[in-house]
Amino acid sequence: MTRFTSALLVVLVLGGTARAEPSEAERAARWADLKHAIFGDRVVEDAGDRVAIDAPMRAEDAALVPVAIRVAQTLAPEIRGLYLVIDNNPSPLAAHFLLGPMADPSEIATRVRIDDYTYLHAVAETADGRLYAAARFIKAAGGCSAPASKDQALALERLGKMKVNFAERTKPDEPVKVKLLISHPNNSGLQMDQVTRNYIPPDFLQNLDVTYNEQSVFRLESDVSISEDPTFNFSVRPTGPASAGVITAEIIDSSQRRFSQSWPVPPTPQM
C-alpha cells in the first residue's frame, strides 16, 4: 500500500452507520469489510497467542486510550508491518507501522481516540506477506469529537516539539526502550465551531520516521485516530554498547509542516 487508505475507509464507515448498538454479527461484518478495504483478498489469519492487544477494558478518557501491540518472540523476527484498526472510528485505520531493520517488533504502543464501543484489531505482516490478526473489545465513547487542547496557547507554542525518555538499560545487548512524545493537536476535524458553523480543520500527524544511526526503526502512516500530543513506545534492537547511537524522529503533518529532532542514546552503565 503506497497511500494511506483513510479516505476510502471513511466513506465505507459512513455508509454503514447504524445508531443502535451493533450485534456481534454486525461487528463481524464490519471487520470483514474493513479487512477487505485494507488487505484486499489476502488471507488474514487468526494470530492466536502470537499477537496481542493490550488496552484498558474501559477507558477513563476516550480521547486518550493507551494501546499496545505485542508480538510473540517466535513470530517477532519475521514481522515487517503492524496495523492498528479501530473498527467503529470514523477513520478506522489508526496506524500502520512499517518496521525497519533497527526495530524490535515485540512491542509498540501509542494512544488513540475511540469514538464508540468497538473492536480493536492489530494485524502483523510478515516479510513474506502473511497476515496475523488479533482482536480486543473496548468500552469507550466520544473520543473523536471530544474537545481537544486543555491549554490552547501552550499547544500552539509547543507544536512540533518532541521529547524522548529512555528506559535504563542494564546489559549492552538489551533492546533500547524508548518513549517518544510529540506535541501536536492531531485535530480530528470533527469539532464544529457553533458560532461560525464551520468545522475546525483537521490537522494531524501524517508520517513519523524514526531512525537509529540513520537506519530505519519504523515509519508510521497515521491519522486522526491518534490522540492529541501523540506518544509512541517502541524498542530499538540491541547494537552493543551504544554510546554513539543517535535516535532521530521526523514528522510531517497534514498541513505539510515538518519537524525533526535527535537524541543520543544514553550509554549502558559499565558492568
Place this chain on the structure above:
Amino acid sequence: MKISTILAAVGLLLPTVSVDAENLPLPMTEIAAGIFVHNGVQDEASAANEDGIANIGFIVGADAVAVIDPGGSFAEGAALRAAIRARTDRPIRYVVLTHVHPDHTFGAAAFCGDHPDFVGHARLPGALAQRGDYYLRRLRIALGDGATGSEVVPPTLLVSDRLDLDLGGRHLSLEAHGPAHTDNDLTIFDENTRTIWLADLLFVDRIPAIDGNLVGWLKELDEVSGIPAERAVPGHGSISVPWPAAAEPERRYLEAVARETRAAIKAGIGIADAWRHVANSERGRWLLFDDYHPRNVTAAYKELEWE
C-alpha cells in the same frame, strides 16, 4: 460612599417587579449586600436538575445588574432571570461567563433579550469554538427536552488581563487567569463587600476537575489566596466560604495529584493505570471522587510527562 451603597443594596431587596409565571424564580441567598448566589446541586447534569449543578448568581449595583454565570441550561438561566426580576427592574448590563464549562454557560441564551455584554476571558471564544458543539450535544443527551433553548452564546466583551465593570456605586474587578481549572478562567472581585467570586478556581466538597493546567492552577491558587477578601464564592459547594482558608482542601488535593503523578511517571507506570496509584489519601474526602479522579490523573499525567 460605602454606606450609601449598602443602603441602595438593601432597597433592592423589596420586590419591585411581578414574578414571571412561566419561570419560577431560582432560590437565591444574599451572601453579602447585593450579592445573590444560587447553590448548585452536588451532582452530575441531568434532566431532573436542569444542569443546575454550579453556583451561579448576580450582583446588583445602583444602576445595573451583572449576572455571574447564567447557569447550565436555558431553563436555569430563565429561572435566574426571574429571580433577578423578582428583586429589581434595573437593566442586566453584563453577563459574565467565568469559563467555558456547560454548567456555567448554557443559561446565557435566556439573557439575549436583555442585550447585555457577555463578558469572557480572551481565550473563551477559542474554547467555545473547540468545545461548544460537543457540550451542546452532550447537554441534549443528558437533559432531553430540558435542553430546549440552550445555545452557545459567544462573548461580546473580552478580558485579556483585567477589566473593571461599573454597576453604579459598585465596581467589579475582573481578572483573566492563566491556564488553571480551564485555560479561560475569570474571577470577579467586589470591592464594596470584599467578596471574591472564584467560580471553578475553587471547588468546595466536590472534587476539583482538572481541565486546564494543574501546575498553573496551583500557581493561580497561590495568587488569588493573596487577595484580601473576606469571603469567596466557589463554583461548587457552599456558596460563601472564608477566604483564603477555604482553599486548603483543594490545594492539598491538587498538590497530591501533582506529586504522586510525577512519581508514577518516574516509576514507569502507564497513563491508564496511574490513577490507581495517585492521591489515594484523598478518597472519601470529596464528592464524586470516582467520577473525576481517574480523568484528573490522566490529564495530570499528560501534562507532567512533558516536564
